[in-house]
Amino acid sequence: LASQTTEEKARQLAALQAEADSKNAEISKWRNEVAKLNWDGEALRREMEEIRSKNGKMLQERELTAEELRAELEKRQRENAELLGQTHELMNRPPVKDEEALAELERLRNENRELRSKTGAALTADDEASYFEAYVSKLNALLAARHAGGGAPKQELYSEYEEALVQLSDEFLKETYLIFMLIYTGEYTDDVLERVRVEEVTEIVLGFAEMATIKIGELIAVPRNNRISNLANAKAQKQQKAESDKRKQEEAAKNAELLATVRKANQRACTQLQPVVALLMRGEGDAAEVKRVERRQELQLLTMTPAEMKAKLSANQWKGLMTSGLRPPEVRALG
DSSP states (O other): OOHHHHHHHHHHHHHHHHHHHHHHHHHHHHHHHHHHHTTOHHHHHHHHHHHHHHHOOGGGGOOOOOOHHHHHHHHHHHHHHTTTTOOOOOOOOOOOOOOHHHHHHHHHHHHHHHHHHHHHHOOHHHHHHHHHHHHHHHHHHHHHHHHHHHOOOOOHHHHHHHHHHSOOOOHHHHHHHHHHHHHHHTTTHHHHHTTTTTOOOOHHHHHHHHHHHHHHHHHSSSHHHHHHHHHHHHHHHHHHHHHHHHHHHHHHHHHHHHHHHHHHHHHHHHHHHHHHHHHHHHHOOOOOHHHHHHHHHHHHHGGGGGEEEEEHHHHHHHOOOOOOOOOOHHHHHHH
């Protein structure tokens, strides 16, 4: 017994060591991948700043004068009308409050962005910045849900995050990749965190940065249109599978309900016929029916327990049983 306990402990230790070796190998592999980039923290920050400078400020960081705001509203209304094939007429509108104007401008920007995406029109710098803002909002919502605890965030949040991610332009995607790389390697600055509105690098943020670096690294080489279509195809396949699984579950439920109904009917028939067959087996009742029960071993089963069936019938006798010639209620009773 002592020997067995020692062997069991040895096996457990070997399993733990194998698991540790596997994890260490994975960590080493990832570190080697990072090392291949030949980037230090300063180089990462410089590259991110170059890309950020090219990408420009986020839309919400830009301060517009009243005239610029009015002009921007008119511009977006005109562009949206053209994309929809409508005629836009300039009118002397009464001045609106800044908050209302900004809200309307944001709505028009989003509408314009979606129209351009649907019609295949080239994205503007504002469109690209708007997509980045949308991505940061979804990122913040996802991180907030993780920090709140209570289990994994809802799948809907992940789906919205993935959609916002693939919509990013190539340059914004690369900037996002570098941001997460800086966070993961601990080389981030306050400006880096501010760019994605992350206040503190917690364990949750660090873990997410590791995952995002790997995920976005796989997407960088994929053109934006392909990223969008690939995600759409994956979602369509997932939806089809969900619908197929739902149909199968509904069909299985119907079959189970039908089977339960059949079993109840069979049990009722069996309950009704058992006393009748028992009387006939004792020679009571119509002589023709008595002889019929004597000839049909199948009917005699109705009066036997499972143990009696096993003891009285050989394998060959079981093979010889059939329902041919039996009446419908009798067939149901034997079911």
